[in-house]
Every structure is written in structure tokens, then in C-alpha cells.
Amino acid sequence: xxxxTLRIERVxxxxxxxxxxxxxxxxxxxxxxxLWQLATLNHKSLLIPTFADTxxxxxxxxxxxxxxxxxxAMYQSNIALVIGFAISIVLGIPLGLLxxxxxxxxxxxxxxxxxxxxxxxxxxxxxxxxxxxxxxGAVPARVTLIVLFAIVxxxxxxxAGIRQVDPALIEMARCFGAGELxxxxxxxxxxxxxxxxxGVRLGLGRAITGMVVIELLLIAVGLGSLIQRFEARFxxxxxxxxxxxxxxxxxxxxQVVRWxxxxxxxxxxxPTFGGGR
Amino acid sequence: xIEIKGLSKAxxxxxxxxxxxxxxxxxxxVRDNEFLTVLGPSGCGKxxxxxxxxxxxxxxxxxxxxxGKPVTGPGPERAMVFQSFALMPWDNVLTNVAFxxxxxxxxxxxREMKALELIEMVGLGGFEKRLPGELSGGMQQxxxxxxxxxxxxxxxxxxxxxGALDEQTRRLLQEELLRIWEATRTTVVFITHSxxxxxxxxxxxxxxxxxxxxxxxxxxxxxxxPRSTHxxxxxxxxxxxxxxxxxxxxxxxxxxxxxxxxxxxxAEARP
Numbered sequence: 131x132x133x134x135t136l137r138i139e140r141v142x143x144x145x146x147x148x149x150x151x152x153x154x155x156x157x158x159x160x161x162x163x164x165l166w167q168l169a170t171l172n173h174k175s176l177l178i179p180t181f182a183d184t185x186x187x188x189x190x191x192x193x194x195x196x197x198x199x200x201x202x203a204m205y206q207s208n209i210a211l212v213i214g215f216a217i218s219i220v221l222g223i224p225l226g227l228l229x230x231x232x233x234x235x236x237x238x239x240x241x242x243x244x245x246x247x248x249x250x251x252x253x254x255x256x257x258x259x260x261x262x263x264x265x266x267g268a269v270p271a272r273v274t275l276i277v278l279f280a281i282v283x284x285x286x287x288x289x290a291g292i293r294q295v296d297p298a299l300i301e302m303a304r305c306f307g308a309g310e311l312x313x314x315x316x317x318x319x320x321x322x323x324x325x326x327x328x329g330v331r332l333g334l335g336r337a338i339t340g341m342v343v344i345e346l347l348l349i350a351v352g353l354g355s356l357i358q359r360f361e362a363r364f365x366x367x368x369x370x371x372x373x374x375x376x377x378x379x380x381x382x383x384x385q386v387v388r389w390x391x392x393x394x395x396x397x398x399x400x401p402t403f404g405g406g407r
Numbered sequence: 408x409i410e411i412k413g414l415s416k417a418x419x420x421x422x423x424x425x426x427x428x429x430x431x432x433x434x435x436x437v438r439d440n441e442f443l444t445v446l447g448p449s450g451c452g453k454x455x456x457x458x459x460x461x462x463x464x465x466x467x468x469x470x471x472x473x474x475g476k477p478v479t480g481p482g483p484e485r486a487m488v489f490q491s492f493a494l495m496p497w498d499n500v501l502t503n504v505a506f507x508x509x510x511x512x513x514x515x516x517x518r519e520m521k522a523l524e525l526i527e528m529v530g531l532g533g534f535e536k537r538l539p540g541e542l543s544g545g546m547q548q549x550x551x552x553x554x555x556x557x558x559x560x561x562x563x564x565x566x567x568x569x570g571a572l573d574e575q576t577r578r579l580l581q582e583e584l585l586r587i588w589e590a591t592r593t594t595v596v597f598i599t600h601s602x603x604x605x606x607x608x609x610x611x612x613x614x615x616x617x618x619x620x621x622x623x624x625x626x627x628x629x630x631x632x633p634r635s636t637h638x639x640x641x642x643x644x645x646x647x648x649x650x651x652x653x654x655x656x657x658x659x660x661x662x663x664x665x666x667x668x669x670x671x672x673x674a675e676a677r678p
Contacts, residue, residue, distance in 0.1 A: 298489055301489075301493070305487045307481055307507070
């Protein structure tokens with residue numbers, strides 16, 4: 131009897147490990163790292179470090195000799211990210227909701243929205259730098275670019291969210307005497323929250339891309355300048371370690387957004403509006 | 408309670424096509440404390456009729472009076488139960504049931520007390536903290552019913568409320584509705600496409616015809632109240648079977664699916 135119970139427990143533990151996605155993520159990471167190591171072992175080159183060297187460089191960047199440079203760069207870059215992303219949220223969500231709810235605004239805004247969606251943002255960096263300048267780390271230019279990168283996702287997903295509100299719910303609210311304000315507060319906004327949070331997550335990814343792109347392409351500050359410095363000194367391991375750190379930052383932030391998503395909208399599984407249209 | 412005279416309503420057609428005449432010259436009076444069922448094939452305007460009474464859509468001609476006052480929009484004396492339940496998935500049962508009172512500006516404590524009372528009445532005691540997604544369809548519609556009753560309406564408007572439920576659940580909810588109605592005697596306008604349901608629940612059955620939507624005839628249902636205590640014997644009674652049969656004969660020829668291979672059927676259609 132006791133033996134049976136024990137076996138059931140053991141099986142369920144194995145099951146749990148097999149079912150958890152962490153295991154598969156670790157395997158995927160292991161396969162990737164192994165292939166990298168194999169590919170670079172025999173072709174040592176200045177800018178292509180081995181996987182082991184790269185991993186070893188991560189603690190060096192985080193806590194070692196290079197740490198002050200890293201944290202400085204992180205701070206400089208992330209300041210623009212925080213401001214830019216905050217602006218994107220504050221402007222993008224209400225804008226998307228209004229566009230989705232009112233057809234006149236939609237007609238007016240759709241052209242700009244499409245331009246924003248299809249324009250390669252990198253192409254307008256010179257314009258931004260010329261008009262906003264590069265003094266004091268070019269914060270206005272960087273913030274503007276991050277907004278341009280991120281805001282589309284917030285607008286498009288908020289719009290999709292408010293459009294897929296169940297019309298029966300709006301009708302129900304009107305039936306019980308709700309005015310437009312009450313309908314917004316009690317029906318439209320709560321209904322749209324899952325889609326809005328999807329927009330926040332996708333927008334965050336784009337914001338981080340924007341943050342690095344402008345620093346790499348034109349204004350050498352923050353992480354971008356650090357990347358360029360490592361590149362110029364042929365410090366391949368540090369270069370890739372830094373990129374891995376940036377990727378990890380993005381993953382952590384996105385995980386945080388996912389967690390907020392579950393807290394503010396626990397009533398259903400998230401619909402996905404993958405990257406707009 | 409409700410007086411409707413010469414009511415017509417057309418919806419604009421799709422690009423280039425004729426407007427759709429949803430209702431034409433409808434005269435109808437709903438008596439105080441009456442349970443009125445409205446039956447008809449799809450496209451007969453029965454739901455439009457209910458939405459006009461609810462004040463959700465306007466009308467072109469005629470008058471619609473509820474308690475002597477013309478309908479210009481939704482009002483607190485009318486409450487609706489929806490076919491799709493229309494519950495807010497982010498709010499628990501208690502908040503959903505209290506929604507109508509919340510919109511009327513009733514303070515939180517009072518409206519939650521009232522809501523708890525109604526939750527108990529529809530048999531959902533203990534479920535007040537659950538989210539709608541955690542409930543079965545039948546339970547969700549009990550929430551919808553409690554929400555409508557919570558505002559103490561003079562008229563309960565029910566738009567095929569059990570249409571989305573399976574046969575057994577529907578049966579249980581019909582019993583439940585009858586039991587509650589027999590206790591409260593609120594005036595009810597109940598839309599359905601089930602002949603059995605129309606006869607089982609109603610004091611009178613309004614039969615509507617499509618294209619354009621209009622009233623075909625109104626039948627009195629003679630079975631005595633209360634019925635909720637002995638639904639089975641109501642359903643097996645000769646009166647019930649005769650009425651359902653009569654309704655079916657009339658409904659049959661209205662259907663667009665009916666093929667005119669049996670001339671006899673058409674001749675029999677009108678009693």
C-alpha cells in the first residue's frame with residue numbers, strides 16, 4: 131500500500147518535470163549553447179567567442195571589473211526606455227480605445243497608424259537627431275524614437291480590444307440605465323484589459339529594440355556605446371555577454387508584464403493579437 | 408401595463424437593397440401581472456418588438472406606452488434577461504446581480520443586500536463570490552434572472568432566455584421561473600421559438616408572422632395556475648397538446664423551409 135502511494139508520487143513528480151516548460155527551455159538553451167561551443171571551438175576568431183567564454187564574461191560584466199561601465203550604460207539607456215514607454219502607454223492606450231470606439235477618429239487616424247506600422251523606424255533616426263539634437267545624451271531624440279517604436283503596438287491592440295467587446299454587454303448596460311461614461315468604466319475598459327496588456331507586452335519588446343537601435347545607429351550612449359566599445363576592442367566575449375544581459379532584461383520585463391496581466395485580468399486566458407496587422 | 412398601437416419599424420437594408428420591415432402595424436396590449444409569451448419563426452420581428460419595448464431601438468410609427476408613458480429609452484421599470492446571459496466576466500455573481508442597482512446609484516451596502524436576497528431566490532446561495540466563467544450555462548442565466556429581478560421591475564422582458572441552454576437545463580429553469588413568477592407576479596413578456604415553452608409558461612401566446620413582422624393571432628392559455636407544482640400533468644393534458652398542435656399548424660406554413668407538396672397542410676393551417 132505504502133509502496134504504491136510512493137510510486138504514484140514519484141511518477142507524478144516525473145510527470146510534473148516533464149510537463150513543465152522550464153525543462154524544455156533549459157534543453158533548448160543547452161542545445162543552442164552546445165552548438166555554439168562546437169562551432170567556435172575550432173574557429174577561434176576575435177569577434178566570435180566560444181559559448182563558455184561568453185558565459186564566463188557575464189558575471190564579469192555584472193559584478194566584476196566592468197560592472198560600473200555596465201550599470202552606467204544600463205541606467206543611461208533605461209532612463210530613455212522608462213520615459214519613452216511611459217509616454218507610449220499614456221498616449222497609446224487612450225488613443226487606441228478612442229479609435230476603436232469612434233469611427234470618425236478611426237477614419238482620421240488610420241492613415242497615420244498605417245504609416246507608423248510600415249515605416250522602417252531606423253530611417254527616421256537622422257531626422258530625429260537633426261531636429262532634437264544630441265546634447266546631454268540626446269534623451270529627447272531617444273525617447274521619441276522609443277515612443278515611435280512602441281506606441282503602434284499599444285494603439286493597435288487597444289483598438290482591437292475595444293472592438294471585440296461583446297455588444298450584448300453594452301446593450302445590457304444601456305438596458306439597466308448606464309450612460310456612456312458608465313459603459314466606458316464598467317464595460318468597455320474592463321473588457322479591453324486583456325488585449326491592452328498584450329499591447330503592453332508587445333510594445334515593451336519594440337521599445338527595447340528601439341532603445342538599442344538608436345544607440346547603435348547614431349547616438350553612441352548607454353548600452354549602444356558599450357556595445358560599440360567592446361566591438362572596437364575586439365572583446366567578443368564581453369560583447370555577446372552584454373547582448374545576453376540585454377535580452378535577459380527584456381525577458382524579465384516581459385515576464386513582469388505577464389504577471390501583471392494575470393493579476394488585472396484573471397477572468398480569462400489572454401487573446402493574442404500578434405503584432406497587429 | 409403595456410399598450411402598443413400601430414407600431415411599425417423598418418431597418419435600412421444593406422447597400423442598394425430595400426429596407427427590411429421588421430414590424431408592421433402591431434397592436435398589442437399586455438395586461439398587469441400577465442405572463443405573455445411571444446412565439447414566431449425567425450425574422451418575424453419578435454426580438455425587435457421586445458427591444459422596442461425595452462427602449463433599446465426606436466420605432467418609426469405608432470405608440471408604445473408603458474404604464475401610460477411613451478417609451479423613449481430604457482427605464483428602471485423595465486428589466487431584461489438576455490439570451491446570451493450578458494454577464495460581466497470580470498465581476499463575481501454578487502456584483503453582476505447588483506449591476507442594475509449600481510447604475511441606479513444605490514449605495515453598495517444596500518444593493519449587495521438586495522442582490523444576496525435575489526441570489527438566494529434563484530437558488531445560487533453560496534455562489535456569490537464566483538465568476539461567471541466558473542458557472543454552468545443554467546447557473547449563468549439564473550444570475551441574469553436575479554440581476555433583472557433585483558431592480559424590482561414592473562415588467563420583465565425576456566429575450567429567448569433559455570434558447571442557449573440544453574433541453575434538461577431549460578426544463579429546470581422553466582420550472583424555476585414559473586415558481587418565482589407565481590410568487591412575484593411581475594408582468595412578463597417572454598420571447599421564445601419553442602411552442603411548448605410558450606404554452607407552458609404563458610397566460611396568452613402571441614403568434615407572429617414574418618415578412619413583414621406582424622401579429623398573426625393571440626391565443627388564451629386556459630390551464631390553471633399555479634402550474635409549477637405539476638408541470639408534468641400540465642404537459643400531458645389535452646389542452647396543452649391541442650394548443651401546441653394548433654400553434655405548430657400555423658407556424659409550419661410560415662417557415663421558409665416548408666415545401667408546398669401537401670396542399671392539404673395549407674388548407675388546414677387556419678382554424
